[in-house]
Amino acid sequence: MLIARTIMVDDIPGYQPHAPFDVTDADDLGEQGGRLCYLSWNRPNPATATNQGYLANILGQGHYSVLEHSSASFYIDGVTRNFTHELIRHRHLSFSEVSQRYVDALGFVAHPGLASVTRPARYWMDEVVEDAQDAYGTLVDNLTEQGQGRKQARQAARHVLPGGTETKILVTGNLRAWRDLLTKRLATNAQGEPLADLEFYEVAKRILVELKRVAPNTFQDFEVPA
Incomplete structure (x- = not known):
């Protein structure tokens, strides 16, 4: 946009x-x-x-x-962290991106190259994504219960998220x-x-x-x- x-x-x-x-x-x-x-x-x-x-x-x-x-x-959403990792290599541009340390993880965005994937490969891909998102939520809850702050819990838990996680x-x-x-x-x-x-x-x-x-x-x- x-x-x-x-x-x-x-x-x-x-x-x-x-x-x-x-x-x-x-x-x-x-x-x-x-x-x-x-x-x-x-x-x-x-x-x-x-x-x-x-x-x-x-x-x-x-x-x-x-x-x-x-x-x-441009405001860009519906894209992945993988995309923005490449985008920021263009150093003459300026960037402001959603922080994974302060904001709960967003959804998963499938890469265009995955459009033709069929079962059982698609099934396993969906399972991995769902497991990663579940693990992220569990880790955030666990670390928060231990007394860690919002930022500390999310900055640690995000390491289990796939590169296909959405960003803005x-x-x-x-x-x-x-x-x-x-x-x-x-x-x-x-x-x-x-x-x-x-x-x-x-x-x-x-x-x-x-x-x-x-x-x-x-x-x-x-x-x-x-």
């Missing part, structure tokens, strides 16, 4: 704004940053006179620093950081198969859909996979 994005409140002095509603604020701010570098306010080159053309040139030159001025924030996270990043994430997590091999973990790949697709609404010209070189 997209919950925040860049909003312009004024233009850099000298900048000639595009027609109202022709350009999103996130795309517009990137252009303003780029034009400021060269004081090219009068748009002398027809190929870069539009925001789309200007940002296409920025992308072609790899002048990504101007894309750092605009940002987007808020993620904010500038558009350059989001481009870096999408480049890596939407990459495919020669056969068109995702190189990233399938759960991450599916989340990245949804993020791209929203970013193409927020800043279509900044992400004009990305296609949303089927």
Whole structure:
């Protein structure tokens, strides 16, 4: 869920704004940053006179620093701790995640790769998950009865939970950081198969859909996979 994005409140002095509603604020701010570098306010080159053309040139030159001025924030739930363990490797993003030390464990989220699993394998998977959740609850109760506090009991008991335990996270990043994430997590091999973990790949697709609404010209070189 997209919950925040860049909003312009004024233009850099000298900048000639595009027609109202022709350009999103996130795309517009990137252009303003780029034009400021060269004081090219009068748009002398027809190929870069539009925001789309200007940002296409920025992308072609790899002048990504101007894309750092605009940002987007996403609230993500229904994902696993395994997913967020990979997500936080993208260090230019900012994160706020549900704490397993203070909050009771959430449910289990099946990995997309498990969709085709049939019995008896599915039966044993469900049994393991249920046993782990039962063990977690039992451990929390046992440690609490011994006098341990809420945080201490949960931080110890969570060690029996599977990596597929659900989590919720808020993620904010500038558009350059989001481009870096999408480049890596939407990459495919020669056969068109995702190189990233399938759960991450599916989340990245949804993020791209929203970013193409927020800043279509900044992400004009990305296609949303089927």
